[in-house]
Amino acid sequence: MTRFRRALVIVDVQPTFCEGGSLEVHGGHAVAKEISDFVTENYEYDCIITTQDWHIDPGPHFSDQPDYVDSWPDHGVAGTKEADLHPELICITQRINYSVKKGMFKAAYSGFEGFDDEDQSLKQILEKESIECVDIVGLAFDYCVKATAIDSAQLGFDTRVLAKLSASVSPELMKDVSNEMEAHGVEVVYE
Numbered sequence: 001m002t003r004f005r006r007a008l009v010i011v012d013v014q015p016t017f018c019e020g021g022s023l024e025v026h027g028g029h030a031v032a033k034e035i036s037d038f039v040t041e042n043y044e045y046d047c048i049i050t051t052q053d054w055h056i057d058p059g060p061h062f063s064d065q066p067d068y069v070d071s072w073p074d075h076g077v078a079g080t081k082e083a084d085l086h087p088e089l090i091c092i093t094q095r096i097n098y099s100v101k102k103g104m105f106k107a108a109y110s111g112f113e114g115f116d117d118e119d120q121s122l123k124q125i126l127e128k129e130s131i132e133c134v135d136i137v138g139l140a141f142d143y144c145v146k147a148t149a150i151d152s153a154q155l156g157f158d159t160r161v162l163a164k165l166s167a168s169v170s171p172e173l174m175k176d177v178s179n180e181m182e183a184h185g186v187e188v189v190y191e
Contacts (some may be wrong), residue, residue, distance in 0.1 A: 004132040004158070007047040009122070009137045010035055011111055011138030011145050013089060014052055014149035016075045016082035018139075023075035025140045027167035032088035035137055035165050039092045047097050049122065050085060050162070051111035051148065054078045054101035061107035078104065097123050112155070123155055133158040137165035140178045153185040160187045
């Protein structure tokens with residue numbers, strides 16, 4: 001039986017998106033802890049990649065009067081503690097193979113819009129590692145997780161979102177967001 005190479009992409013698990021952060025998602029701290037525990041107990045991944053909002057000057061993505069659709073309060077500001085990986089992920093850093101930063105000079109929701117320190121895109125990293133299957137977790141389910149998952153599926157990767165390891169800005173819309181992802185070929189796993 002052929003074993004397909006699988007990657008875990010941990011999307012934007014940063015203090016800026018957790019309770020007390022500048023753009024908090026309810027349940028963010030709990031998700032960070034659950035992801036850390038999941039990675040500690042799970043050795044099936046051939047590659048683990050994190051993404052981070054890393055905004056230097058993202059233009060109209062930041063606004064003093066945000067519309068929460070195209071513009072947002074300042075968040076994920078490069079070089080700040082809010083933009084770092086969540087402290088819960090520190091204990092798994094030895095398992096993280098790549099870190100991708102996105103949104104330096106423009107809005108970027110999908111991890112596929114970012115690059116690592118060697119200027120490799122997420123797509124290039126996955127191809128270099130011969131990855132065929134991608135599991136996606138993180139923050140927030142209805143924004144950056146969704147965008148990353150849809151791009152992953154459209155690029156031909158067998159893509160799953162592990163919903164229990166994600167938190168949503170609008171939990172009441174999770175089913176609608178799941179349907180949107182599934183329409184693009186993403187499997188949303190709730191167990």
